[in-house]
Amino acid sequence: MMKFSFGQLLQGKRLADRATDSRRRIVGRVNKEIIQPVTALPRQLIVGSIGSAFIAVGLGFFLVGSLRLTQHFWAFQGNTSWLAYMVVWLEAVLLGSITLWRIFASAKKRRSRS
Secondary structure, three states: OOOOOHHHHHHOHHHHHHHHHHHHHHHHHHHHHHHHHHHHHHHHHHHHHHHHHHHHHHHHHHHHHHHHHHOOOHHHOHHHOHHHHHHHHHHHHHHHHHHHHHHHHHHHHHHHHO
């Protein structure tokens, strides 16, 4: 911090220094808060889309495999064959809930760090 003196005030040096410093801070803040996130957006969208596709395909494979497995049990054959589909549906809801919970928990942790 610079010391105050009337000579600097009369010459306008302190005011000019503050104006230059303010301009530098505003430009830096705009760059950090607006320009960098906008330039990183396409990469984040692509990576997020690929990640979502992998999660969806993996969840689909897991659920189809689970359905095939449960259909082999004697309790899920004949008139109770619909129970196998109910079990797989409940698995899907549970796994989807856990996945969303983990995604939002990690995003919240990242926001609290920054």
